Amino acid sequence: MLRCERLALIALFAAAAADAAPPSDADWQEGRLPASVYEGTPRSGGTLVIRLDQEPPSLDKLTDAALAIDWMLERKVLESMAEPDAGKHPEYPLKPALATDWTVSPDQLTFTFHLRRDVVWHDGEPFNGKDVVATVRKILDPSVRAMHLRNNFADLEDISTAPGDDFTVVARYRKPYFLAFRALATLSIYPAHLLSTSGDMLHSAIHRAPVGTGPFRFEAWKTGERISFVRNDRYWGRKAYLDRIVYRIVPDPAVGFQMLKNGEFDVYLQLQPQQWARDLEAAGLQRALRRIKFYSPNYNWIGWNEQRPWFSDARVRQAMNYAIDTEGIRKSFLLGLDRPTTCHFYLDSSACDHSLVPRSYDPKRAAQLLDEAGWRDHDGDGVRDKDGVPFRFTFLMNADSVFLDKLTPYLQQELRKLGVEMEIRKVDWAHFVQLVEEHQFDATSLRWGNTDVVQDPYEIWHSSQTKDGSNYVLFQDPRVDALIEQARTTLDDARRNELYRKMGRLLYDEAPYTFLYSRPSLDAVKNRVRGIRPSVVWYDFQDVWLAAR
């Protein structure tokens, strides 16, 4: 017995000695990368193999809004004039990239960017301001499926290079809009010489084989198998250390995990919560891998359709809040990994009022609020009713959601105790989105995701967006409208965030959504991967290097 322990101890020390900086338990628990990841002298060479769970439809940001495309291309293959500074959490201010500097006119309507003169495209052509202009024009071209980007340029009056200076870009807007600058500055720039013949993009080579200016250039895409990139040795900045990045497409989580155990991946994206929290340790991988947990701007919510008789009263919506034990659900169904939020924005942003804590589970308070709102069991059938309408509604959900599969039966049970009947309707994703968009639901749940911390809540909360926007729950409040409109023309971040905090308080009281959680990205990297840094704007691989084995 003692001997065994001693042997185990020796083995432990031997292992610790072999790895110069063993991960501390706290880092492992938190999913933090230890400081040692950023130590040592970087060495060049090697291939980084990354597991990807879903193949993107294309590698074209102009036609597709899939997040995986942004992950693979932004700041790696395609670059923008400025980029979010990943080192400055949680505000992520812009820092120069293809532009060295810029000016904004006092009326906030004219932006002038001065571009680098030493940049070449991956195919060897020189880069200049005409590329920026051509990219914006492409987005504005109605024959291009760029609706998701076109919004940002609705108020653009004109964009051109300065007369006689191809390295200065001037953009003029009709009215001030806080996002206009950031949208233009962080727009991934495409090469004008290839855009001119790219038509609607769908049929051009750069739809699947992008040509950019970034530290990595596209190598190959083997459908259903892998997408690879190689180092750009003509990069204008410090060249990347890695020779190559290979994304292997492995959709099945169980097979992916097996391959992770076999050591086939350097970076494993999207572990399932159970795998991240338990299986890694059970498989004895603590010494071979490091766990990473970080939160991108996203949150899921339950939305209550305000045009339905049951949910038109804020007190009822608040009661629904109190009826759901969000903390209990978080701990049991989500293994405590998701972070609770009450805010529309990125949860660490100063646009959030952090004093607004989630309503705690309180069925008595819920019952009281329902009584106050006039929903009582008048006819004694066990179900609350008001004006002859029984409180019996349908919860619409996407049939693929693992989380909602657990949440909805629980919710059903909780509400039944309160005298509220809830039915569950499951439909497939494509149908689900259509129904939600057409407001054909009583209650539903979705997740909003984004790749930038700065965002405009207009599309989701402004009353004008109940028709063509994403105000699915038909929330209409003139106070919120006014704040959103005012924020749109407020270019000062601190003042705008103050307006958003006010909006947040109104949303908290009106409770059109039951705000739930922000979901973490649960990843793992091999010990030998150094210099890797997760952030809201995902990973950059320019600083990543592989330690000698």
Place this chain on the structure above:
Amino acid sequence: MKSPLAQRLLGTVPTFLGITFIAFALVRAAPGHALAFEGDSALRQGSATAAQRREYRRMMGLDDPLLSGYGRWLTHVVRGDLGDSFRDGRPVRVLLGEALPVTLLLSLPSLVLGYLLAIPIGLLAAARPGGLLDRILSSGVFVLYSLPVQWVALVLVVAASDRGLPIQGLRTEGTSSASDLLLHLVLPVACLTYGSLAVLSRHMRSSMLEQMGQDYVRTARAKGLSEAAVLLKHALPNSLLSMITLFGLTFPALASGAVIVERIFGLPGMGKLTFDAVLGRDMPVLMGAVTLAGVMTMLGLLVSDLLYGAADPRISLRGR
């Protein structure tokens, strides 16, 4: 004089039109938006407004009347153009051209293997119906038949990866040897084959038993032939005729792919292509897959008729 073969081919035209029109109408009638699936109920802010979706529908021609939509699709098909995928903009022809070889690489060996195993199993089982061997073989294939493929595949994955067998994709990166490809095929082909054994071998067994009751078998036995000769020389060839019919019916399955096996083993075949097209309402791809399946079905029937004629001189396409 028209050849009977040409007549048969001509007869497939209305069938083809019927299949594709019904498919077109069904796909168009299905509720839901044509869009890519981001996974677990997530929508990207700024990319999901109703206005954008309407614009998209207009661009994809989804608002055209049904008949004119079908007419346009058909005129393109006649010219050999199956349209472009909504999802990634590539021609459907190219997508099918990528996925079909992967699927055939799996389904052909699995089909051959299935027949190669099922015929002897059926034969042995029929030799002594109700005997011990019959009961062992029959329950064996039924046990296999009832094992869910997801489970079997994962068990195989875990077992195989400990032994160094590849568990994902078709090739190890950088190698193009045939042996590497074969190793990659082992698990998926095994998964695709084991379930088919029950159907094929039972079919073989009952077909053999049917032949064994025939007069010519009694005659063969009466003239003192060994049991092996009776089975192999007389009953077997005749019972294979019905296996040919079965072959005609399983032929279209060759090209339809296997969603689960393809997903688990990361093989981008027809199953994955079709399934993703359904989820994303990618109409041109879906129609391409349906068209291919329709053509394969008609081809399968034709092939089995031809095989029939070759195997049994009494039956001929040319008539008497």
